[in-house]
Amino acid sequence: MLRVSGLQTFYGDMQALHGVTLEVREGEVVSIIGSNGAGKTTTLMTISGVLRPRRGQIEFDGRRIDSLKPAEIVEAGLGHVPEGRQLFPSMTLEENLTMGACTRRARAARTQTLERVYHLFPRLRERRHQVAGTLSGGEQQMVAIGRGLMSCPRLLMLDEPSLGLSPMLVTAIFDIIQEINRGGATILLVEQNVFRALKLSHRGYILENGQIVAEGSSQQLLRDPQVRTAYLGL
Amino acid sequence: MALYVQAIVNGFLVGGVYSLMALGLSLIFGVMRVINFAHGDMMVWGMYLSYWLFVTAGVDPYLSILVTGSAIFLLGAAVQKGLVNRILDAPHEMQILLMLGVALVLENLALMVWGPDPRRVSTTYALSTFWLGPIVFDLPKVATFGLALALALGLYLFLKKTDLGRMIRAASDNQIGALLVGTDILKVFTLAFGIGAACVGAAGSLMTPFLPFSPSTGLFFTITSFNIVIIGGMGSFLGAFVGGLLVGVSESLGAVILVPSLKEIVSFILLVLILLFRPQGLLGGSR
Ligand SMILES: Nc1ncnc2c1ncn2[C@@H]1O[C@H](COP(=O)(O)OP(=O)(O)OP(=O)(O)O)[C@@H](O)[C@H]1O
Ligand SMILES: [Mg+2]
Numbered sequence: 001m002l003r004v005s006g007l008q009t010f011y012g013d014m015q016a017l018h019g020v021t022l023e024v025r026e027g028e029v030v031s032i033i034g035s036n037g038a039g040k041t042t043t044l045m046t047i048s049g050v051l052r053p054r055r056g057q058i059e060f061d062g063r064r065i066d067s068l069k070p071a072e073i074v075e076a077g078l079g080h081v082p083e084g085r086q087l088f089p090s091m092t093l094e095e096n097l098t099m100g101a102c103t104r105r106a107r108a109a110r111t112q113t114l115e116r117v118y119h120l121f122p123r124l125r126e127r128r129h130q131v132a133g134t135l136s137g138g139e140q141q142m143v144a145i146g147r148g149l150m151s152c153p154r155l156l157m158l159d160e161p162s163l164g165l166s167p168m169l170v171t172a173i174f175d176i177i178q179e180i181n182r183g184g185a186t187i188l189l190v191e192q193n194v195f196r197a198l199k200l201s202h203r204g205y206i207l208e209n210g211q212i213v214a215e216g217s218s219q220q221l222l223r224d225p226q227v228r229t230a231y232l233g234l
Numbered sequence: 235m236a237l238y239v240q241a242i243v244n245g246f247l248v249g250g251v252y253s254l255m256a257l258g259l260s261l262i263f264g265v266m267r268v269i270n271f272a273h274g275d276m277m278v279w280g281m282y283l284s285y286w287l288f289v290t291a292g293v294d295p296y297l298s299i300l301v302t303g304s305a306i307f308l309l310g311a312a313v314q315k316g317l318v319n320r321i322l323d324a325p326h327e328m329q330i331l332l333m334l335g336v337a338l339v340l341e342n343l344a345l346m347v348w349g350p351d352p353r354r355v356s357t358t359y360a361l362s363t364f365w366l367g368p369i370v371f372d373l374p375k376v377a378t379f380g381l382a383l384a385l386a387l388g389l390y391l392f393l394k395k396t397d398l399g400r401m402i403r404a405a406s407d408n409q410i411g412a413l414l415v416g417t418d419i420l421k422v423f424t425l426a427f428g429i430g431a432a433c434v435g436a437a438g439s440l441m442t443p444f445l446p447f448s449p450s451t452g453l454f455f456t457i458t459s460f461n462i463v464i465i466g467g468m469g470s471f472l473g474a475f476v477g478g479l480l481v482g483v484s485e486s487l488g489a490v491i492l493v494p495s496l497k498e499i500v501s502f503i504l505l506v507l508i509l510l511f512r513p514q515g516l517l518g519g520s521r
Contacts, residue, residue, distance in 0.1 A: 050414065071416040071418050075416060086410045086414060088403065088407035090403070099411075102417050
């Protein structure tokens with residue numbers, strides 16, 4: 001469904017990705033694991049079209065998307081819940097969600113999708129008129145995921161969705177991701193909570209210094225001695 | 235005493251159109267982080283357009299705001315699309331130089347076309363007044379205030395209630411977020427600059443019934459707009475609105491307390507006080 005090959009992305013003269021290659025198949029949950037600064041966010045931002053790769057290809061449903069605008073990539077069915085949430089702090093919770101359905105396809109289904117999101121996160125319905133900047137961290141993360149769902153993505157990328165949340169909320173967020181996947185969306189997940197991410201995923205990739213250094217099924221990776229010492233602290 | 239009340243009333247009425255003008259500057263800054271140094275010059279072109287429609291076709295300036303608003307919208311959108319959008323990644327000083335350049339071009343173009351002498355739009359109602367108790371109201375100032383208020387309210391509702399308005403607010407809140415949800419950010423920028431320019435163009439027309447103007451009027455209003463936006467709080471809608479009224483009143487009081495040619499002093503004192511004690515502006519957030 002998503003095929004990334006030989007991706008090289010630069011910030012000015014600084015090369016952040018040195019040829020990232022990965023694949024996500026329809027219906028899967030795939031994790032990208034890597035330490036701070038490995039290039040996980042850069043990879044997702046390049047797939048979304050916010051950053052332009054200098055070399056490499058990105059294919060979605062067999063179509064090249066690496067020269068499309070972010071709007072066209074969203075329209076094609078690729079959603080992104082970014083690191084740090086990137087909400088619209090002065091707008092209300094519901095306006096934030098509504099903004100998620102910007103593209104033509106999503107706008108047509110806006111009312112139904114909004115219902116679905118409120119069904120998934122009942123707490124958000126209660127706070128719909130509250131300004132997003134005043135919500136708690138957990139609520140903001142729910143809004144970010146909800147906003148990502150509003151574009152009716154077939155593949156949803158999530159960048160550290162559990163960062164900074166209480167253990168209870170982390171569990172809730174992972175449950176929701178599973179539920180979204182069961183609802184039919186394919187998931188590409190970036191997480192620092194390696195154990196839980198791999199438990200949830202079918203497959204995983206290990207990213208180090210802008211390069212994929214290992215890949216495999218989640219069970220394989222969870223058993224891998226190097227992964228266990230480097231990322232699971234075992 | 236009555237003198238001061240009268241000055242406050244006059245200042246308040248003129249302040250309404252100041253608010254509209256500053257809303258335009260605030261919108262442009264809020265969304266693109268670009269300071270429109272050509273703001274006053276865009277306004278002056280709105281004034282000349284109204285003047286021209288008045289002297290050639292007898293169109294009332296309160297009617298010609300439709301034409302000037304649209305024309306200055308196009309001018310602003312063209313500046314964003316043709317110039318600013320091209321240098322978004324360049325260092326910030328580039329935008330300042332660019333906008334100063336636009337201001338110079340517009341001012342000198344006005345000088346070439348209209349000459350340096352002041353013009354005025356002499357409507358039949360220019361000197362009409364009515365009394366409420368001891369206070370005298372100039373009819374054109376009341377009409378201008380009413381229309382400026384209506385336009386500001388229209389802009390507010392547009393930003394609050396429409397999809398396009400939400401996109402503009404989203405882009406001003408968080409550009410990465412706006413890109414990721416799939417807004418066409420360059421189009422939103424073009425639209426936002428156009429709307430900001432339309433505000434000041436319409437504000438220009440609304441002032442012609444009581445304010446003579448020349449090409450050099452532009453600089454004065456660019457500075458006044460800055461002043462208002464800084465006093466009210468950068469990027470705050472309500473701030474620009476309240477700031478406009480405040481600066482209108484303080485200029486008017488300044489003219490009475492000091493001498494008319496020093497009327498701006500009071501609003502500059504206000505500016506200095508704000509910068510000293512509340513640098514984010516009266517209603518500005520911490521952002
Ligand atoms: N805007 C930027 N400008 C310059 N360099 C950047 C920028 N963003 C990231 N980098 C650099 O690119 C590299 C990859 O960063 P990236 O944010 O993709 O890592 P990450 O794997 O997401 O890390 P984290 O776990 O901290 O989120 C790092 O060396 C980082 O310093
Ligand atoms: Mg990251």
